[in-house]
Amino acid sequence: MALRQLSVSDLKAVSETLEGKPPLDVLGWALEEFSPELALACSFGGPTGMVLLDMLSKLGALNGKAHVFYLETGFLFPETHALREEVEDRYGFKAAAYSSDISLEQMAEKHGPELWARDSDLCCEIRKVEPNARALVGMRAWLSGIRRDQASTRRETAIVDWDAKFNLAKVSPLVAWSEAQVWTYIVENRVPYNALHDRGYPSIGCMPCTRPVKPGEDPRAGRWAGTDKTECGLHVQPK
Numbered sequence: 714m715a716l717r718q719l720s721v722s723d724l725k726a727v728s729e730t731l732e733g734k735p736p737l738d739v740l741g742w743a744l745e746e747f748s749p750e751l752a753l754a755c756s757f758g759g760p761t762g763m764v765l766l767d768m769l770s771k772l773g774a775l776n777g778k779a780h781v782f783y784l785e786t787g788f789l790f791p792e793t794h795a796l797r798e799e800v801e802d803r804y805g806f807k808a809a810a811y812s813s814d815i816s817l818e819q820m821a822e823k824h825g826p827e828l829w830a831r832d833s834d835l836c837c838e839i840r841k842v843e844p845n846a847r848a849l850v851g852m853r854a855w856l857s858g859i860r861r862d863q864a865s866t867r868r869e870t871a872i873v874d875w876d877a878k879f880n881l882a883k884v885s886p887l888v889a890w891s892e893a894q895v896w897t898y899i900v901e902n903r904v905p906y907n908a909l910h911d912r913g914y915p916s917i918g919c920m921p922c923t924r925p926v927k928p929g930e931d932p933r934a935g936r937w938a939g940t941d942k943t944e945c946g947l948h949v950q951p952k
């Protein structure tokens with residue numbers, strides 16, 4: 714474990730040196746620098762999380778060197794739970810579940826029915842952002858599977874950056890990969906993936922806020938469809 718603390722400018726400099734390096738090398742650096750205070754938030758609803766999980770397994774990091782967790786929003790698809798159980802068996806680890814302090818019933822009592830349809834930002838804050846912050850307590854860095862080509866809000870993502878929202882470093886080894894590279898890795902390495910991907914769902918989140926997309930539609934068009942929301946808030950930095 715590295716003993717020194719990296720400053721924000723150190724992280725920027727490291728990020729520049731890691732540009733162009735294979736994701737496995739970036740992960741290796743992150744493990745050396747931050748393990749065991751390194752977390753992976755895996756949604757089991759996107760292919761990039763599965764790639765990172767497989768790479769961590771190849772690096773022998775699923776035995777406590779990295780803290781793998783998921784956000785149990787109360788709205789996950791059965792296929793998402795099935796995938797998590799399948800990969801837990803396959804890789805021999807257990808993902809930690811983090812959920813909101815308030816139940817779905819309590820949320821309805823406090824904020825009214827179907828909050829996600831009226832104020833999705835508040836719903837995401839309650840069911841995702843706050844539990845995510847709790848999952849990251851004690852961590853020095855977290856891994857993210859986001860890619861620059863996923864959304865205009867992600868175009869400038871650095872490989873390593875300071876995450877001011879959660880107060881720790883953020884490492885995104887797959888930022889420069891295309892969707893085709895992700896799927897090539899999945900096929901070549903026989904990585905399990907969410908069954909909904911084969912049924913028209915390129916991006917999978919909570920049931921009320923996810924629909925399949927039509928051919929030619931933006932892959933993220935099925936998330937919060939009919940609204941201008943594109944992010945759940947986990948990867949949006951404070952202004």
Ligand code: SF4
Nearest residue numbers: 829836837840919922
């Ligand atoms: S994705 Fe939808 S249901 Fe899930 S936390 Fe956000 S608003 Fe709520």
